[in-house]
Amino acid sequence: MSITVQNISKRFGSFTALDNVSLDVPSGGLLALLGPSGSGKTTLLRIIAGLEVPDEGIILYGDEEVTHRSVRERNVGFVFQHYALFRHMSVFENVAFALRVRGWKQERVRQRVGELLHLVRLEGYEKRRPSQLSGGQRQRVALARALAAAPRVLLLDEPFGALDAKVRQELRQWLRLLHRQIHCTTVLVTHDQEEAFEVADRVVVMNDGRIEQVGSPHELLQQPASDFVMDFLGCPDYSI
Amino acid sequence: MQHNVKPTRSTSRGDPWPVRWGLTLAALAVLIVLVLVPVVNVFYQALERGLAAYWHNLFGDPNTRHAILLTLMVAPPAVLANLVFGVACAWAVTRFRFPGRAILLTLIDLPFSVSPVVAGLMFVLLFGMQGYFGPWLRAHGLKIIFATPGLILVTAFVTLPFVVRELVPVMEAVGPEEDEAAVSLGANGWQMFWRVTWPNIRWGVLYGVILCNARAMGEFGAVYVVSGHIAGRTDTMPLRVEKLFQEYNTPGAFAVASVLTFLALVTLALKTWLEHRERQEIAEALASTKTKEKQ
Structure with missing residues (x-):
């Protein structure tokens, strides 16, 4: 399922979080939104999910316009920055949640979980x-929970932000493998350039509510489109 | 720095023993004179002439019986109203930013800062015979002031802040993420509330309800004003205590007072248990997180 973002703007009071942003995510792609904090990447992800409503612009899943559909109707898998696991439920019930609210029979739930x-x-x-x-482990439960009802798109907000370096490294590779296995269109938000480059096939560099550049990690390094991109990516470790 | 309340006996300051003992004794003396003696005395006076007399004082007098029944009729609707309002209001205040939010938060505290007598008077001025809605209510045969509906109204007003005040910090601490996760997984509002929100806030709600109920049953000033103090019709337990006392029926007054005091003690026990439970849950959660992170 491809995702199309057309001319999206979003303001919170006098603060412009997103300013006329357009973006295409091809079906089955793995795309990273990369930028400093306050650049609007999380807001864009939440608008794609339906957790925020844009002031202007439209969102398409495939050919279907979903701009005013609630997050509930969109069938997305959303992984929150701090996982937001249901703290009073077991791991099993966390993963089963999306199936339970859809009225699945116990036998099928057990099998799917x-x-x-x-x-x-x-x-x-x-x-x-x-x-x-x-x-x-919490991170992986959050992923399993998000994937339970076979979502049309998978959205991850700073998925590895709260983990220590070694675990982060392992999970990145694992996420790449997982994506190859399930082939679900995936967008992830990160402020960590290394993470974006390692995991995603395409990277979107954002700044001040605008998209600075979209491209493969290689393109971004070879031909930075603006001073900001050059500055933000800086001197990559492996060119030294 | 330690943030627990255990006595730190081995402090380097080592205050001299007369200071330590003096302060402890002074604190104990105040507690005994101001709290323990009066409470024990209530039960002593109530039970002085034996259990049979105590029973008769409580249930032999039809007016006292009615007062107990009326209190049991007035408190639950008021508590229920504040439970529903409290959850809805805490939800709105913690989950949304809207114009007038700060004013709403201030207004919630109003019943605590207004004298209960004034609160009662406000309702008399609205719904009483000379009040704004008085003539209309009389024309339709409705009676609010000097009747049970008035008692429920003022009780609900006076106890309004308890549940909200308790829940706002709880809901702020829990945060909106789990609710958002539930909706993103396909839950409707009802499923989200009962499966995700409610289990996270239920102890806080129960805590608020217990305090709210204790105050609702014990309210005197506001109820005094709107009830008209009619024995056998609008007297609640606290009003009955006062009336019996005025009539020099001290054993009767203390018998009813002992029931109210007992309620207060039960409330205190429940409150302590709930606090203990909450602390334990947090401690367990923290402990298991730490051991897992180490592995």
Whole structure:
């Protein structure tokens, strides 16, 4: 399912979070929104998800306009920055949530949750509470939960922000593999250039509510479109 | 720096023992004279002539019986109203930014800062015979002032802040993320509230309801003004205590007072238990997180 963002603007009071932003995410792509804090990347992700309503512009999933559809109707998988796991539910019930509210039968729920926990390598953790998991495990539960109802698009807000360096490294590679397996159109938000370059096939550099440049990691490094991009990407580690 | 309240006996300051003992004794003396003796005395006076007399004082007098019944009729609707209002209001205030939000937060505190007698008077001036709605109410055969509806109204007014005040910080701490996650996973508003929001706030709600109920049953000033103080019709338990006392029926007054005091003690016990439970849950959550991170 491709995502099309057309001329989106969003203001919070006098602050312009997004200023006439347009963007295409091809079906099955893995795209990173990269920028400093306050650049509007999270707001754009939340608008794509339907958690915020844009002041102007439209959002399309494939050919279908979803601008005024609520997040509930859009069938997206959203992974929150701090996971937002349901703290009073077990891992099993967290992952099963989307199936429960859709009225699935217990037998099918058990089977589907089993598949997902296998996918995120957390078999045997069904009965744990989120508070009994490490950061990396919580992150994987959040992913399994978001994928449960086979979402049309997968949206991740700073997915590795709260993890330590080693776990972050492992999870990045794992996310790439996972994406290859499930082929769900994925957009992730990050302020970490290394992360964006390693995980995504295309990177969108944002600044001050505008898109500075869109391209593959290679293109961005070879031909930065503006001073900001050159500045922000700086001197990449591996060119030294 | 330690932030617990355990006595720190081995402090380097080492205050001399007369200071330590003097302060402790002074604090204990104040507590005993101001709190313990009066409370124990209530029960002593109530039970002085034996259980049979106590029972008779409570349930032998039809007016006292009616007062107990009336209190049990007035408090639940007032608490229920504040429960629904409190949850809705805390939700609106913590989840949305809207014009007038600051004014709403200030208005919620108004019942705490207004004297209960004034609160009662406000309702008399609105719904009483000489009030704005008085003639209309009389024309339609409705009675609010000097009747049960008036008692429920003022009680709800006076106890309005309890649930909201308790819930706003709880909901702020929980944050909107879990609710958003629930909706993004396809839950409708109803499913989101009962499956995700409610389990996170239920102890806070219960805490607010318990305090709200204690105050609702104990309210005197506002109820005094709107009730007209009619024995057997609009007297609630606190009003009954006062009337019995005025009539020199001290054992009767203390018997009713002992029930109110008992309610207060139960409230205190529940409150302590809930606080303990909440602390324990937080501690458990923290402890398990730490051990997992280390592995």
